[in-house]
Amino acid sequence: MEYTVQQLAKLAGVTSRTLRYYDEIGLLKPARVNASGYRIYGQKEVDRLQQILFYRELGVDLETIKQIIMSPSFDDVQALKQHREKLLAERRRLEALIANVEKTLLAKEGRIIMSDKEKFEAFKQQLIDENERNYGKEIREKYGEEQVNKANEKVKNMTQAQYEEVTKLGEEVLRVLHEAFLTGDPAGELAQKAADLHRQWLGYFWDHYSKEAHAGLAQMYVDDERFKAYYDQKQPGTAEFFREAIFIYTGKK
């Protein structure tokens, strides 16, 4: 059983361009090329294509599919689990978008005109909403409704200048933290400075500070993959390092 591109394409329900592309990226090479330069596919390639399309149906990207089917040692279950996580994250993102669009539609239908002041308010509200969406449940569980509501109130009452300050401070925390990470010493001067900046930063969100809450947050930075991803983005292990630094800073552990 031998097929040219078009024949195989028809058989598998893809276009010939797709087959050429798969050849190009080395995902599916034809069995041979005839004298005229035509791609000729055999039974083995048909089977292989079917595997490829199976994973493609699941939304797996071609590079990952390549690894799965090229190397038999590759852990396909692991790959699929990772893929599932990506899909779940994407769904969460979509749900947040949908909720926001719906909220906006409600607002628009109620009141068409937004003043400048309202626009800025909306912007701050958006910051709060985003936080709620991403971390709301866990934070509310951990710190209680009241605390979270107070924090949100605090953000709402920020002036534009304060808003800029908190943004800058947040960046500085990250900068100092990464520098501290290079020293490797969570008790060192730099790491402690990062922890202190972080305390200041929290001042913009918490209406009163406590060492226990600070330490608890540090633990969450390690436990929750989304926080961890944020702090580890430049150097893996940064979240853990930061937690140690904050534990020392707060005298906990």
Add this chain to the structure above:
Amino acid sequence: MEYTVQQLAKLAGVTSRTLRYYDEIGLLKPARVNASGYRIYGQKEVDRLQQILFYRELGVDLETIKQIIMSPSFDDVQALKQHREKLLAERRRLEALIANVEKTLLAKEGRIIMSDKEKFEAFKQQLIDENERNYGKEIREKYGEEQVNKANEKVKNMTQAQYEEVTKLGEEVLRVLHEAFLTGDPAGELAQKAADLHRQWLGYFWDHYSKEAHAGLAQMYVDDERFKAYYDQKQPGTAEFFREAIFIYTGKK
């Protein structure tokens, strides 16, 4: 209030590249360009950018945002509604993908357990039990106690390697069968290959092969809804097609 790219970027939480890009596509032009060619943004542009970012947060594409904010006559509510439809469709697609990935993972994890030596024995037993539960009565009626017991013995004595072989062979039967189904010819090369692979597969369960029994089993694949569902899962009519192929293969009918 005048800003250079970097200043506005920091204020709005985007990169300067983004602002240059928005300039390039005509989404947000600077108020003016100074003698050195620097982009200078004013208050109007700040407001405009905030609008842009608002819609961007909702996942609206830049081209649509452009229309919304450039022409005051543009129906933004309508645009948002359309956008919502797109998001909902995307979510549906994601749900389907997730369901599929999870189904695949369940199946795959089953196989992982199988390859674990300790649980392997238990698994073989389970296979036998399951078979007994589902088809035991009919099979025993059709082929007699002794045959069935022999078959079960054979499964119990399988090595792990054999078990994997039979699993792979079973998958291949399905693959070839579906391809054959597309040709529509149960007497064709592919269909006959599927029947032959099926005979080999039976070799792992039956202690001796007979054409009569093979043809009988093929009939059962059509008669029993559970078998039928298994073979028809991709294309309805496959079970009947397979029966025809096996009838031809065994010279029955």
Add this chain to the structure above:
DNA sequence: TATAAACGTTTACGTAACGTCAATGTAAAG
């Protein structure tokens, strides 16, 4: 005041997975 740091500019390639020409050669059908 010299120089380095920080910031600005334009140009252009890379991303994922193909769709869609364009220019051209080959095979099959009438």
Add this chain to the structure above:
DNA sequence: CTTTACATTGACGTTACGTAAACGTTTATA
């Protein structure tokens, strides 16, 4: 022998920027 169908490679377009190169400008500092 011509038309038609199919094959090839090459290259651009898609989205919203990230990243880097090569180079000019402003600002801070020694």
